[in-house]
């Protein structure tokens with residue numbers, strides 16, 4: 503049986519990783535996961551035996567094999583479901599069937615969500631301050647409602663000082679190494695920021711509040727074990743710092759110029775605008791929506807002080823790809839942005855106005871009016887939009903630390 507090749511990986515004296523790596527997933531409900539992902543799950547063997555979180559349903563044979571490599575699954579006493587989204591709960595019914603646990607714990611909302619998804623009854627609801635004794639150590643629970651689902655919570659095992667943080671402090675990254683300190687820091691930084699931008703940005707203020715509250719919880723955390731990506735045993739401040747700076751989105755000298763184009767008119771404007779921004783000392787990402795999906799664009803939105811969007815008008819509407827991206831970006835509520843709309847048109851010209859209206863709806867300040875040209879930009883038009891880039895760059899530079 504192929505499953506027998508899977509083993510549990512030690513995390514700490516009493517904790518094992520029993521998750522799965524999804525090397526080839528490239529679409530995670532619309533999020534482009536270029537480096538795959540992992541579904542981390544954990545086995546704690548104390549006097550009592552507990553499993554924390556499950557994996558996506560197709561990976562359950564792998565998870566059960568990893569558990570079996572260190573203990574008979576029938577010895578599992580408890581299961582904790584920190585988060586009911588199916589990437590962590592899809593295998594839960596099979597896990598329960600294989601282990602027959604005495605109790606399954608989830609937040610109150612988690613219990614209801616698991617009942618709705620899988621018709622699971624009898625889940626024991628827990629809240630902040632509740633704990634379960636495993637004999638030598640104790641697992642305590644902290645409610646993290648809306649980070650990023652209503653049911654979300656984290657668990658802390660005091661004996662080995664491990665925080666099981668579910669989606670928080672995670673990233674979509676499949677890596678053969680378990681620990682973050684064994685991975686390329688530049689990849690970790692990018693993938694963590696991408697994850698925060700696309701999964702947590704809507705709740706950035708709650709995330710900051712949780713980060714502020716963390717020291718007061720007095721948990722003496724030595725290991726952070728998220729449900730996606732590598733685990734952290736050193737420099738915990740590094741991942742906490744990335745999460746904080748990504749959530750705060752303080753103005754920085756970066757700009758995103760994202761565009762769609764039909765016959766290269768909007769593209770010419772985008773390039774001239776980029777020249778202006780660069781000449782003002784701003785680092786720019788120029789992204790054509792034909793080759794950049796919405797999650798890549800949102801990653802750049804989150805870490806940019808200027809977000810410029812350009813598209814042609816088509817059938818009296820902004821170009822559909824731009825509408826898709828702006829709907830997505832607006833939903834994630836970026837903060838502290840200077841916005842700018844531009845584009846080209848043939849006979850009506852609603853596109854630029856609609857982009858400006860979307861920027862307004864997402865709270866972006868627009869010091870420059872939408873800039874549109876008919877058919878093709880003239881040399882004069884290109885110089886004008888370059889100048890706008892310089893002006894916007896100067897406004898941003900004045901706000902950066």
Ligand code: FEO
Nearest residue numbers: 585587589669729
């Ligand atoms: Fe990884 Fe919100 O699930």
